[in-house]
Amino acid sequence: MAINLAILGATGAVGQELLRLLEARALPLGELRLLASPRSAGRQLQFRGETRTVQAVSPESFEGIDVAIFSAGGGTSREWAPIAASKGACVIDNSSAWRMDPEVPLVVPECNLEAGRARPKGIIANPNCSTIQMVVALKPLHDAAGVKRVVVATYQAISGAGARAIEAFQEQCRAAANGEAVDPGPLKGQLAQNLLMHWSVDEASGYQEEELKMVHETRKILGDESIQVSPTAVRVPVLHAHSESLTIELGRPMDAAEARTLLAAAPGITLVDDFAAGAYPTPLTAAGTDPVYVGRIREDVGNPGGLQMWVVSDNLRKGAALNAVQIAEGLFA
């Protein structure tokens, strides 16, 4: 059965990744409508060798649409998701606007695809990139032993900040490599050969919103409000793929061999875990690929019975576009 699909935000970094995935994957497409704000409307995009013109979003854009994938920011999503849903489309939304709404399921197919079947508002939320790769890696451990607490430090690529940020970063790298002055531009500082923490801040707690998403979204996806998360989010001078150091406390002791067996059998995960031989995941090798890569699985030298591991995945793929497509495939194909 063919699916009529709309993409709102087709011209952005995630929108472009969505088109590449839809070209390559087996989701049976009926109509495909490429939508954007009036500002980006009229742009032409290639899809399967054909030129498509991006249309300005309107209520009529969603007539006859089965699934609408939104990747156009929180404000656009808050305005347009209820309209699309009222036309009968299932909205899969990449922004943070709806994620913590109790009437909106927050879905990572490897963890809780079935939660997406009950969607009283007609909206399914796609989690934050940092959360997605973490919960894919935690899920098999949580099922086996109960995750009690995770300390996570991220090493996040710039690509999630959008096409303009990618360009600014590349220009910064060029300038820094040539000893020229570096323009902070839209990155709120120099990222080339430096580290930044430039997400918006929750003043009461001192946490970045990016960090609090990992706290709250993890609990919602794994369905366990008792899970504790201690997060630090850092932007590193890497183009594609987020990396995370995870330190995990479980409800019972687990050795590295058991964790390795569980993770090797889990969906969506590729183990790269022969560290003594030099094999571990890196962002450069993860970029442009689908899996969540897990390596450096080891028994925590600082907490007997606990584990540490290293998780890397392409933030525009599994962290955004791929997860949205997998939700559509799992629920509608």
Place this chain on the structure above:
Amino acid sequence: MAINLAILGATGAVGQELLRLLEARALPLGELRLLASPRSAGRQLQFRGETRTVQAVSPESFEGIDVAIFSAGGGTSREWAPIAASKGACVIDNSSAWRMDPEVPLVVPECNLEAGRARPKGIIANPNCSTIQMVVALKPLHDAAGVKRVVVATYQAISGAGARAIEAFQEQCRAAANGEAVDPGPLKGQLAQNLLMHWSVDEASGYQEEELKMVHETRKILGDESIQVSPTAVRVPVLHAHSESLTIELGRPMDAAEARTLLAAAPGITLVDDFAAGAYPTPLTAAGTDPVYVGRIREDVGNPGGLQMWVVSDNLRKGAALNAVQIAEGLFA
């Protein structure tokens, strides 16, 4: 009273930093002997406007020397430190060769300068760069409330890997920024726009030696074998200054305000901690300066009563050369 000082490894990255520090600081110098392996002997270095010739190390090099700072690798140190000590010099050694020897004090002046006065082998060890900045930040919290456990994820600059690695990294950055093929060279992979974990591995535990140093050296410096450390060490594409995400469990609850007060009053620390206003430490601003910078001090959302913070310091300065000079100043000046 003037001090006769020898530097073994004067031509390396840390050796060069030592000379810059000695030029600028108040340590009263008598004779200064610049020493190196026969391979580097004969090279000429500038010091306070004069040209000095580096001499090949020999037993006679240490006659009449009060303090010998070694920065020439573990093998050289194992061979030459006992010889220098037998000539009456106090060896301050930057390598890992002697750090865990129970008869060799491991000293960070802000933490345990007095331990350096008892040195049965005539040797004082300078800790690992990652450890030094961490213990400077932990010390005031440990004194006030007892550090029970630290989860640390590092974001380490390349400069600690030496002059050849710095050159290789800069060439990688140039190639990557220009879209050319990147030579892995001596870095064991591409570090430009990527992350590496390329330290030697302890096969039994799966930890990098760099990580285990943080476990064992922290206990020795803070004088508390019960402190637990869960470490992850990552090389990031940054030239100078290491950054660390610390998640700290204490013997009693401590709020962020108390931690801030303690850290602001502690020696060697500069707070950069107005995160809502965009102020936090970065490697780019720490490079070439002396302090251990601490910011993002916050109450751990994942462990009530615990803390999280972000610690940045120049790994060639406080992480190596400066700490060695401070030991000499504290004990001999």
